[in-house]
Amino acid sequence: MLRYTIRRLIQLVVVVLVLSLLVFSWLRALPGGPASALLGERGTEESRAALSKQLGLDQPIFVQYFKFLGRALTGDFGNSTGVQPGDAVVDIFLQRFPATIELSAFAMLIAIALGIPLGYLAARKRGGLFDNLSVGGSLIGVAVPVFFLAYLLKYVFASQLGWLPSAGRQSAGLDATRVTGFFVLDGFLTQEWDAALNALTHLVLPACALATIPFAVIFRITRAAVLDVLNEDYVRTAESKGLLGSVIRRRHILRNAMLPVVTTIGLQIGALLAGAVLTEKVFAFPGVGEALAIGFERRDYPVLQMFILVAAMIYVLVNLLVDLSYALIDPRIRAR
């Protein structure tokens, strides 16, 4: 298990280095650039050239890359030019990351809490009305773009009904104490129930929008996995042995069906991060995804560089964790 882990970690470092080079050179190859982003329409040819020189943007790209890498190794990824101009992008990331985690976790919770039981139920009732309805529903869930659903939810529940807030993480003017950066958790820790509830209400709509795809995927995988397992001999044996239904479900059906579901959940975390870009933008939810979206619009190169790199690292890391937990659940994988 240790050797397997070490091998995977080395792979991870290589992947990250290659990614950093790709991201950096891709961004530099895009037209425009930080000088343009900093000066805007009031800039002139002269002022842009002078600024490029001042910031070292006129140097060869590999010189710029190694400078970037050198600074990055000391934890300095530069300062934002468009999202929160002047702020260190590391700080921006640290401020915004809890927001994205909070949102994704909430969305994942919804997806798992609904996806697994409904998938199980659909499999047990295979071919029935409930099964057909929920399979059809999950198809729609996968097919409808997240941002469309986000706009729809917001239009109905925020703009028209006014039940839920449409923007931000907490009402402006609410003096909440910040401890961890996870607003809901902070509310509980400081026993500021108003603040916790307020933050929770801000999470409902974006989390529902974000949860649709992982919900649909988890539902379908669970359903398929349970169906597979139901056909296995050992379930039939267990049933014929007269084992208790709850034991069969827990030990035989669910445990064995969970393997692909765990993999799926892991992979969906990556998809969640991708979905967060659009969802956060629609709900002006100040997370990492929103920063990425604004960063693209305003060509905030330092933000894009670091955020894309970190997002890629998280993706790779999550995949590693999935593989490791897979190896834990199924010893055959370790041996390979």
Add this chain to the structure above:
Amino acid sequence: MVHSRSAQRRWVAAIGLTSAAALVLTSCVQSERSQDSGTGGAAGGTFTFGAAGAPKLFDPMFATDGETFRVARQMFDGLTTFKPGTAEPAPSLAKEWSSTPDGLTWTFKLETGVKFHDGSDFNAEAVCFNFDRWYNLKGDAQSDAVSQYYVDNFGGFSDKPETSLYKSCAAEGADTAVVTLTKTTSKFPDILGLPSFSMQSPKALKEFNADDVKAQGDSFVFPAYANEHPTGTGPFKFGKYDKANNVVELVRNDDYWGEKTKLDKLVFRIIPDETARKQALQSGDIDGFDFPNAADWDSLKSGGFNVEVRPAFNVFYVGINQKRNPKLQDLKVRQALLHAINREQLVKSQLPEGAEVATQFIPKTVGGYADDVQKYEYSVDKAKSLLAEAGASDLTLKFYWPSEVSRPYMPSPKDLYGAIAADLQAAGIKVEAVTKPWNGGYLTDVDQGAQADLFLLGWTGDTGSADNWVGTFFGNPANRFNTGASAWGADLSAQLKTADAEPDRTKRYDLYKEINRKIMAEYVPALPISHSPPALVVKNTVKGITPSPLTDEKFVDVTVN
């Protein structure tokens, strides 16, 4: 399968429980929201404004962007300001001012008993401290990207060879400041009403190291003063910038020297997406926002919101770059382009109500506007015959338009481009479209290396002085129109300098009128298209906003009920 039934019941129960919890949550939300929509309350209250972007910092000296200026306008006062709803200078911290006939020495009589937010006194010494601060900025703080407004308006720093407009400042007693300039300019004292030249507390500037700006990586890093301790004399004081929640809070300055604001708090909620801002207004999360899309004005009005339309104080033009295509150096060709574009139709079909065709590069309200400039009526025949005379009947032009952006003078670049390009094609001109994102190559391409023949761009005025318009566009012959490529480029530049330096207002206006006539008859360096009124929108319970042509709305008089 006897066992499974009870199991199913349990699953169903779990789902039911989840849904019930969700319902409870939603109903809590409703009661919660009725309490915290801060706009309630008879007196005081909170005014929440939706901002399209994060303010860059809170020291307007180092800012170039509207989002920073909007926040700064509420916290700081300048020596002068602008009469609400106009671009005319008006008294602020200076009660009155006068200048010597040559326009070089300016005496400002100051309000007395005014205190900065940190309790220190505002007086003539503080005024001189601020002027000296700007003039003595060092190193990276001198970059165009940092102190652009100073560089554009004053030029030159104490350690640089270029002459600055600023010469010296003397405090004659506590309430009289005398500022001496190195040359006469029509810009002064109007520019002192710009947010960048607000009066800031010398004590706080020193204490928090305000001038310590550094280039780092691809950007600049600003000192603590600019991030956390902005200190002015304005009706609102800095509260906090909650970055985790994207909210800037200002609080009432109870010691304000003027009429105090009735609001307790002024909040800027940052919502970069335009649709999201509109929905946040509709759902009551914000009380107003800037630059609603003109296409939404009617639906916002019928939804019970007030669309406050600002006087049009901008110009939208089709830029011409004479360098890339030699045929564009022929006046007849440039005139033909102007005849070919149906500007009346464009204004009617593409721009908001109240937009007007531009006959020149300044709007009517700017001194120096000439009524009798050469007009270019829409005529395909005239355009064709002028092109034939110039031997340019087979003209092909590379025409740039920006994607992913809308500007106050250019609500939808794509539609405007479509209309203009169709008109040009109808006159037999071939058009090659090039589109790039605003910051993703558009601005750099338009400015550098003569990449475009034609391009869409515009300008919103900072002040009512003509120099801020035509001077900005054509003052330097190496401008984005490459006027230096023609012999008249240098003449135009010289005429603009002479006009700007004329201290007598009437004479100066006459000089600018003459320049505007020449620009439209003899030069045509670009094609003026239109002036459009931008707007801001607020709930109909919000009172006390006077829409300003300079987007210089001060929220001191706002009430939310």
